[in-house]
Amino acid sequence: MTDASLSTLPPALANPRKPARFALARRTIITPILLSLLILAVAIVTVMTGSRPFNQAMIDIMVRVVLVVGLYIFIGNSGVLSFGHIGFTCLGAYAAAWLTINPLMKKTSLPGLPSFLLEARLPYWQSAIIAALFAGLAALIFGKVLMRLSGIAASIATFAVLAMINTIYSNWESVTGATSSVVGIPIVRVIWPYVGAAIVAIFIAWGHAISRSGLALRAARDEPTAAAASGVDIPKERLIAFAISGVIMGLGGAATAHSIGVVTPDTFYLGLTFITLAMLVVGGMSSLSGAVIGVLLLSALIQALRWLEAGVPLGSTTFALPKGLQEIALGVIMIVILALRPAGLIGNREITLFRVNRNK
Template sequence: MPQRSSVLRQTIATPVVLIVLLLAMAALSHLFGSRAFNRTVVEMFINIMLVTGLYVFVGNSGLLSFGHISFMCLGAYMTAWLTIPPVMKSITLKGLPTWLLHTQLPMWAATPISGMFTALFALIVGRVIMRLSGIAASIATFGLLGVVNNVYSNWDSVTGGQGSIVGIPPTMNVWVGWLGAAVAVAIAYLYAISRSGLALRATRDEAVAASASGIDMVRERLTAFVVSAFIIGVAGALYAHFLSIVNPGSFYLRTTFITLSMLVVGGMYSLTGAVSGVVVISALIEMFRDLEKGVMLDGVTIAIPNGVQEIAIGVITIVILMFLPAGLTRNRELSWRGWPLQRRLTSPAPVQTALEESN
């Protein structure tokens, strides 16, 4: 217990400072932001939840996952099934079980249930995937993404197939978004300082030594997999309430690419990096959106072609990997002293590629 208390004192600045900074952003947006700007901030908070959830697994295990957006899909559809009025479900989603057809819950109840449903799914599939290592594990997670997307895209009577499910209560606002981001940051931090988090990072940095010390790598990876799935499932539920509509296409390759880019740009081995990457990339995305719509300059409208946004983010990610492989934060965490950052939750372990691990 004394050792845990010492770790808590040394590292508590990270979540506290991050949550306070996000609170300040929410307050400024609420007081001075337009409706469009508030929606941008809410979307950023949801992305913070996504990338923080991804950090819980990728940052602590060192395994790159391409399948975590499938958990977002599961959470979004579960909250849709739970919150849409029964009359609408009986018309468009006739394949749902009878008890689910006649169930309607408020967002505050449906959201955690969606997260727990996603975590249960991750527990089942993770018992198989987490036995793999290196590039095999990464490919397996990509296969998971493809399977979930295809099932939800073609199960017409339950998910609406390629069409969109409408009627989800639009109950999201800046404060709900901030609360979700704050909870995600807190969960990620508590996991990072837990015994399981420390053990998993030991397997990431020195797999052979950790195994010789009696650490069960499969079990620790599975724990992180389930925790990250819960966070991302909740993010998916909030995203559904943000848009008031869900479609399988929203939870596939583009979202996977954006979230991974945010994690890499900020620093995949630090919680501060996960949040910072989202803020930076979100600002860039918003800037390119405005440029694609067109900007007036001396009476002339200047616009860039559609699609430049994705190209620019791709180029930025490549540049970061070339010159700052540890991300903008260099995998360091915030301290009470502010900037420069001090490394607390993570050790300065080199990035281990999937190819090296498989060898």
């Protein structure tokens, strides 16, 4: 971005003409299109194999694409690490559960819900939209406070948000069923809604990244002092990104709820935080392509390790990894990748059709 505008500076000075209105959009739209095609390709292959466990695994991947793209919107563009986003996923998942479980079941299992929620029984796509907006609202409220902090302090304070949401949802017996699982969420086994959610998330992330606010935020990430001096209101731009990513995390939460049909508070705690952050960082924290590719790569790796953990027949004996090694291997691989490539596999570039473009 900066390079391009610098090189065209002299003619622009001679002839102060505004750049074509959607020039930036036209130049960068190829990235989300390519990423969506990649995801569609994965989905089509899945449908063609017709195997049910494979289908479920691919649905999990689509859900994670939504979550990691949601993380990218805030972390990638602002450069501030957040550990609290899975809390918004938790909010979204429970909101989706409240809206879609059969009212008869809700009356016995979650009697503390307000009556409009008790009677509600929406189709899954409506509940997903409401869940996403609910999580976004929560992110807006929390963000209003958190975004005043400096980078590292904000990161740790987001941890407090995660722990706070987890404490509330693990103890509020009548509304969230405390630590026992909430069952009866209608399960959607077709892959297309999840593919749709992933593509929507990718396009929202792209739209935000090329918006005025997204550009200002990335400028503040790279040169905070210069950006502030040029009139970028850093807390405000961070807050916008935080709220948008909260919406996407809520959407991801609703998708998680509908993909497995059960929610517990501990599904949305440190484990998921770690996995999603790992995917984002390994792929490349400040790149949308990095987010998507990180999900695909690490999901494949996790799947392979799970397969090894379950045991592989090797001649007459079965070769199986001891339990827990999957996580250890994942952690070690992450550390190695970070040590070798601190900016992630993709770095801060994006995939485009003609060449790998530097996205600054």
